Amino acid sequence: MEELLKEYEKVWAIGYSLALMGWDSETYMPEGSARERGEASAALVALKQSILTSEKFLDFVERANEEASNDVERGIVRVLRRALKYYTRVPVELLREEERVTNEAKIAWRKAKKRADFNAFRPYLERIVEIKREEAEHLGYENHPYDALLDLYEEGFTVKDADQLFSGLKPLTKELERILSSGWPQEHPLEEAPYDAVRMRELNERVLGILGFEREYQRLDASAHPFTEGIGLYDVRITTWYHGKDFRRSLLATVHEFGHSLYERGCDPSLWKTPVCGGVSLGVHESQSRFWENYIARSRAFSSLITPLVKEYLGLDVSPDDVFTYFNLVRPSTIRVEADEVTYNFHIMLRYELEKGLIEGSLEVKELPQAWNEKMEEYLGITPPNDAEGVLQDIHWSLGAMGYFPTYSIGTVLAVQIGRKMEEDLDLPSLVSEGNFSPIREWLREKIHRWGSVYPPKELVRRALGEDLDPKAFVDYVKVKYR
Ligand code: MG
Numbered sequence: 323m324e325e326l327l328k329e330y331e332k333v334w335a336i337g338y339s340l341a342l343m344g345w346d347s348e349t350y351m352p353e354g355s356a357r358e359r360g361e362a363s364a365a366l367v368a369l370k371q372s373i374l375t376s377e378k379f380l381d382f383v384e385r386a387n388e389e390a391s392n393d394v395e396r397g398i399v400r401v402l403r404r405a406l407k408y409y410t411r412v413p414v415e416l417l418r419e420e421e422r423v424t425n426e427a428k429i430a431w432r433k434a435k436k437r438a439d440f441n442a443f444r445p446y447l448e449r450i451v452e453i454k455r456e457e458a459e460h461l462g463y464e465n466h467p468y469d470a471l472l473d474l475y476e477e478g479f480t481v482k483d484a485d486q487l488f489s490g491l492k493p494l495t496k497e498l499e500r501i502l503s504s505g506w507p508q509e510h511p512l513e514e515a516p517y518d519a520v521r522m523r524e525l526n527e528r529v530l531g532i533l534g535f536e537r538e539y540q541r542l543d544a545s546a547h548p549f550t551e552g553i554g555l556y557d558v559r560i561t562t563w564y565h566g567k568d569f570r571r572s573l574l575a576t577v578h579e580f581g582h583s584l585y586e587r588g589c590d591p592s593l594w595k596t597p598v599c600g601g602v603s604l605g606v607h608e609s610q611s612r613f614w615e616n617y618i619a620r621s622r623a624f625s626s627l628i629t630p631l632v633k634e635y636l637g638l639d640v641s642p643d644d645v646f647t648y649f650n651l652v653r654p655s656t657i658r659v660e661a662d663e664v665t666y667n668f669h670i671m672l673r674y675e676l677e678k679g680l681i682e683g684s685l686e687v688k689e690l691p692q693a694w695n696e697k698m699e700e701y702l703g704i705t706p707p708n709d710a711e712g713v714l715q716d717i718h719w720s721l722g723a724m725g726y727f728p729t730y731s732i733g734t735v736l737a738v739q740i741g742r743k744m745e746e747d748l749d750l751p752s753l754v755s756e757g758n759f760s761p762i763r764e765w766l767r768e769k770i771h772r773w774g775s776v777y778p779p780k781e782l783v784r785r786a787l788g789e790d791l792d793p794k795a796f797v798d799y800v801k802v803k804y805r
Contacts, residue, residue, distance in 0.1 A: 323386045323389055323390070323395055323398070325382055326379075326382035326383065326385075326386045326398075326402075327398075327595075327596060329373070329378070329379055329382060330402075330595070330596065330597060331595055332373055333370055333373055333374060333597075334595045334596075336366050336369060336370045336373075337370065338553060338554050339366060340363060340366055340367065340370075341551050341552065341553040341554075342551075342553050342557075343359060343362070343363055343366075344363075344551060345551040345553065345559050347359050348545045348546070348549065348561065349543045349544070349545055349561060350543075371409055374402075374405060374406060374409060375406065375409050375410060380406065383399060383402050383403065383406065386398070386399050387399045387403075393776055393777070394592075394593065394596075394598065394776055397598045397774075397775060397776035397777065398596055398597050398598050400778065401597040401598055401775050402597050404477065405597075407461070408461070408474070411460045411461055411462070412457055412460045412461065413460065416453065416456060416457060416460070419453060420450075420453050420457075420722050423446065423449050423450060423453065423722075424450065424720065424721055424722045426446060427443070427446035427447070427449075427450060427719075427720040427721075427722075428717070428720045428721065430442060430443050430446045430720070431443050431446070431714070431717065431719075431720035432720075434714055435710050435714045435715070436710070437710075438708040438709050438710035438711075438714065439709070440690070440691050440709040440713060440714060443714065443720070444687055444688065446720070447687050447690075447719055447720075448687045450719060450720075450722055450724075451680050451681070451687060451724075453722065454471060454681060454722065454724045455467060455681055455683075457470070457471070458470040458471055458681065461473075461474075464480075465480065465481065465482065466480070466481040466678075466682065467681050467682060468481050468677065468678050468681040468682065468725065469481055471681065471724050471725030472484065472725040472728060473725075474725055475603065475604045475605075475723075475725055475726050475728075475729050476603045476604060476605045476725075476728065476729050476732060476779060477602070477603055477778050477779055478778050478779065478780050479603075479605070479728070479729075479732070479779070479780075481678065483791070484674055484678075484728050486793075487728070487731060487732070487735065487791060487793050488667075488670075488671045488674060488675075488731070488793075489793075490792070490793025490794055490797070491667050491671065491731070491735075491793045491796065491797065493797050494664065494667060494668070494796075494797055494800060495668075495701065497664065497797065497800050497801060497804070498652070498654070498664055498665065498668075498702075501652050501664060501804045502652065502654075506652050506804055507647050507651055507652075508651055508652060508653040509651065509653065510644070510647055510648040510651055512568070512569070512570070512638070512640070512644065512645075512648040513567075513568050513570075513648070513651075514567060514568070515567060515568070515569070515636075515638055516566055516567045517566065517567065517569050517636045517638075518636070519564040519566060521635050521636055521637075522564055522569060522572050522573075522635070522636065523542075523544075523564070524635055525569075525573065525631060525632070525635035525636060526542060526562060526572060526573060526576040527542060528631060528635065529573065529576065529577065529628060529631065530542060530576065530580055532627075532757045532759065533577070533580055533614070533759050534584075534759050534760060534763050535580060535583075536587065539556050539557060539558060539587060540557075540558050540559065540560065540583055540587065541559050541560075542559075542560055542561070542562065542576065543559065543560075543561045544561055544562060544563060544564060545561035545562075545563065546563070547563065548560070548561050548562045548563055548575040548576075548578065548579050549561055549579065550579045550582035550583050550586065550611075552583070552586030552600055552601075555586070555587070555589055555591065555594050555599060558583040558586045558587050559583075560576070560579035560580060560582070560583045561579065562575045562576040562579060563575060569632070569636060569638075570648060570649055573619070573628075574615050574619055574620075574649070577614050577615050577618070577619045578611040578612070578614065578615040579611065580611075580614055581610040581611035581612070581613055581614035581615065582601075582607055582610060582611045584610065584614075584763060584766065584771070585601050585606075585607060585610040585766075585770070585771050586600060586601060587771075588763075588766065588767040588770075588771025588772055589771060589772060589773075589774040590772040590773070590774065593774045593776070597775070598774045598775040598776050599774045599775075600774055600775060601774075601775070602773075602774065602775040602776075602777070602778070602779050602782055603729070603779040604726065604729035604732075604733070605728075605729040605732030605733050605736065605779060606732075606733070606736065606770070606779050606782065606783070607729075607733065608729055608730055608732065608733020608734070608736075608737075609732070609733040609734075609736035609737045609740060610733075610737075610766070610770070610771075611733070612733050612734050612736075612737035613737040613740050613741060613766075616663055616734070616737055616738075617737055617738065617740070617741035618750075618754060618762075619649065620646075620649045620650055620663065621750075621751070621754060622642070622646050622751070623750070623751040623752075623754035623755040624754050624755075625642040625643075625645040625646040625649065626642040626755050627754060627755055627756075627757050628645065629641065629642045629644075629645050632645065650662070650663070650803075650804075652664045652665065652804065653665070654702035654703060654704050655702075655704070656698065656702075656704060656706040656707075656711045656712060656715075657711060657715060658670075658715065658716065663734075663800070664800055664804060665702060666730075666731075666734060667731050667734060667735075667796075668701040668702055670727050670728060670730050670731040670734075671701065671731070672694065672697040672698065672701060673716075673727040674727055674728050674731075675697065676690065676693060676694065676697070677724050677725065677727065679693070680724070681724065690713050691709050691712060691713045694706075694712050694713040695712055695713075698712065732791060734796065735791060735792070735793055735795065735796040736783065736791060738795050738796045738799045739787055739789065739791075739792060739795045739796075740766075740770075740786075740787065741799075742795060742799070743786075743787045743788075744762065744765055744766075747765060748761055748762065748765060750762070769785075769786040769787075770782065770786050773785075
């Protein structure tokens with residue numbers, strides 16, 4: 323184990339460098355450096371792979387497996403074996419082909435989206451689906467080829483789990499109808515209220531300070547799409563965006579990314595530089611961001627906390643009620659990233675069903691736009707005006723990321739379960755309205771963050787909450803909150 327971890331330090335250092343380069347390329351890198359950066363990154367990725375798949379390293383992993391005598395050591399072996407499974411089972415020619423196709427597909431997708439022309443993207447997507455199906459065969463699965471792809475993003479999560487999750491969320495259809503016919507607000511004048519970007523940035527910083535953002539180890543910047551980059555345990559960076567109006571978008575994105583960054587920062591320092599330091603899966607990661615964004619920032623208590631700050635920084639004359647309403651509008655929209663809490667999961671359900679169809683072969687790429695629009699009509703009662711606002715809206719497929727979307731719903735549901743569990747121990751409304759977030763951060767650190775990836779996601783959730791992923795908890799939460 324000792325030798326293994328010593329050798330792994332090289333991989334860790336490469337990962338550290340790649341993360342910093344990735345963050346930089348989305349924030350401050352001069353545009354003209356993109357190609358050079360791409361080549362440098364590709365070389366580092368190849369170097370990392372060659373260390374991980376070397377005879378020496380494979381041997382270390384097998385010997386460590388025999389020696390592993392506690393949860394951390396077993397976790398280290400588990401995480402490494404998962405990484406190795408991908409590199410050793412999928413032929414290198416297929417990986418290279420995917421790299422080549424997705425590099426072209428990214429550009430084709432951007433152009434196709436701009437012109438709302440699905441047919442321009444279609445041949446690329448057809449090839450990507452073929453590659454993904456081949457990849458699933460190489461990776462192996464028990465019941466469904468899509469299981470192999472889901473597992474890449476959410477360890478141990480299968481079609482059976484996903485079917486259970488989404489069928490458990492179907493009662494939201496009724497709730498949505500009820501909410502819309504009850505006169506719950508769908509629009510708010512604050513959506514159009516302009517703000518000064520410098521002041522908005524200051525407000526974001528102020529709110530982050532209250533939440534417990536550690537400027538010694540974390541920083542906030544701006545990018546085209548908000549993201550979090552855990553460069554190391556002691557360097558976690560987040561970004562947000564500024565549109566000049568509709569301050570909710572900037573603030574909630576900032577709070578969302580804060581949740582991701584807190585998870586990365588909360589790993590126990592004894593796990594530093596090991597393969598188990600850092601979030602265990604995309605679903606669990608998203609539960610952390612969604613907890614802060616939805617359960618905390620969309621609460622009444624948080625509205626009262628920030629109302630004076632909104633007045634002070636943005637000069638808007640608002641009441642806590644205004645802020646709460648504005649943060650919790652429910653309005654079916656064609657765009658996933660603009661969706662509210664109630665409609666969000668339908669966007670994911672739709673993508674899940676289509677992806678599953680593509681991978682199992684029951685749906686062809688050419689049928690996608692129509693299938694997309696039909697489901698949109700079925701779930702949300704709206705039809706996208708064109709494919710740019712429909713089937714072409716997300717970047718994921720062009721990157722070859724299939725099996726990724728369900729993790730958004732896992733996180734959204736899990737966030738509510740975490741909040742409910744936490745309320746058994748803490749008086750959240752009081753803590754939040756006082757701006758006293760340290761008991762909340764501590765609870766999360768103790769139950770979830772400190773474990774890094776020591777336990778697989780399902781086991782971590784069971785240990786932390788004493789229950790499994792439960793869509794009913796989310797439906798109940800919506801029923802109560804939006805009454
Ligand atoms: Mg996120």
